[in-house]
Amino acid sequence: MSRSSLRTPLGRVAHLGTARSGTRHFWHQRLTAVANVPLTIAFVLIVVGVLGRNHAAVVQILGSTFVSIVVLLFVVSSVYHMRLGMQVIIEDYVHDENLKIAALMANTFFTIAVGFAAAFATFKLAFGL
Amino acid sequence: MAEAETSRRRERPLSPHLQIYRPMLTMMMSIVHRLTGAALFFGMLLVVWWLIAAATGPNAYANVQWFMQTLVGRLILFGYTWALIHHMLGGIRHLIWDLGYGFGPAEREWMAVANLVGSIGLTVVLWFVGYLMLGDIR
Numbered sequence: 001m002s003r004s005s006l007r008t009p010l011g012r013v014a015h016l017g018t019a020r021s022g023t024r025h026f027w028h029q030r031l032t033a034v035a036n037v038p039l040t041i042a043f044v045l046i047v048v049g050v051l052g053r054n055h056a057a058v059v060q061i062l063g064s065t066f067v068s069i070v071v072l073l074f075v076v077s078s079v080y081h082m083r084l085g086m087q088v089i090i091e092d093y094v095h096d097e098n099l100k101i102a103a104l105m106a107n108t109f110f111t112i113a114v115g116f117a118a119a120f121a122t123f124k125l126a127f128g129l
Numbered sequence: 130m131a132e133a134e135t136s137r138r139r140e141r142p143l144s145p146h147l148q149i150y151r152p153m154l155t156m157m158m159s160i161v162h163r164l165t166g167a168a169l170f171f172g173m174l175l176v177v178w179w180l181i182a183a184a185t186g187p188n189a190y191a192n193v194q195w196f197m198q199t200l201v202g203r204l205i206l207f208g209y210t211w212a213l214i215h216h217m218l219g220g221i222r223h224l225i226w227d228l229g230y231g232f233g234p235a236e237r238e239w240m241a242v243a244n245l246v247g248s249i250g251l252t253v254v255l256w257f258v259g260y261l262m263l264g265d266i267r
């Protein structure tokens with residue numbers, strides 16, 4: 001171990017990052033980043049496609065099987081990706097341990113709430129009601 | 130432990146301080162990637178609002194449509210479009226780096242320029258197409 005190592009003694013023995021998991025976080029961030037590219041392009045095209053249309057037409061388009069699957073995938077992949085990303089931002093800037101845990105919890109709550117709300121709306125659009 | 134003690138006594142900085150760098154394009158782009166990521170995090174609320182409104186009914190959807198036509202609504206939507214495209218292109222840049230390419234000084238520079246020019250260009254083209262779709266400027 002070099003003398004100028006940036007790691008703390010505890011970190012050195014524990015072999016864990018600040019959120020107690022490192023590689024998987026990195027890998028899932030890349031996985032969702034790759035998935036986000038086609039999904040984002042598709043989502044933007046869908047939005048442009050429904051621009052200015054009335055509610056009935058929008059419901060018909062967003063509720064069609066293919067479109068709702070694409071929207072659902074976009075939301076799920078984005079929400080997972082943004083939770084991982086925001087976690088890194090929190091770990092970089094919030095150093096107080098309690099505050100950090102609170103921020104990480106808020107991050108998870110926010111993304112789950114947003115994800116479920118969007119998924120529910122997508123299902124409702126697809127199944128009618 | 131002994132090692133940690135010595136380094137602490139010498140008071141080495143843990144990481145270089147941001148202020149000592151001359152601002153560079155690549156550095157700005159790195160910051161902008163983080164800022165756009167954070168903006169998109171909260172921008173997801175727009176997507177959810179839109180989807181819930183569509184799933185709720187004509188009145189709720191009319192509210193979204195009304196808000197998006199106001200100046201503030203358009204500015205937010207324009208910013209969201211740019212942030213999304215910029216972050217996507219910046220993300221692709223990150224993925225290229227992850228594969229081990231694009232680290233040379235010239236490559237870094239042109240990828241940064243392409244990221245910026247591409248995101249602004251695509252955003253403008255997209256909005257142009259959007260207004261064409263609407264038929265008239267409203």
Ligand code: HEM
Pocket residue numbers: 029030033034036037040078079081082084085086088089162163164165166167169170173213216217218219220221223224
């Ligand atoms: C469209 C395709 C996208 C790609 C290719 C992409 C790619 C990436 C990559 C590679 C990173 C890691 C950067 C790093 O390690 O420093 C990242 C970070 C991030 N992304 Fe994305 N992303 C995309 C879409 C999104 C979306 C839709 C959101 C939000 C809803 C988002 C939110 C974030 C956040 C919050 C971060 C953390 C920023 C940071 O740590 O500096 N991204 N993105």
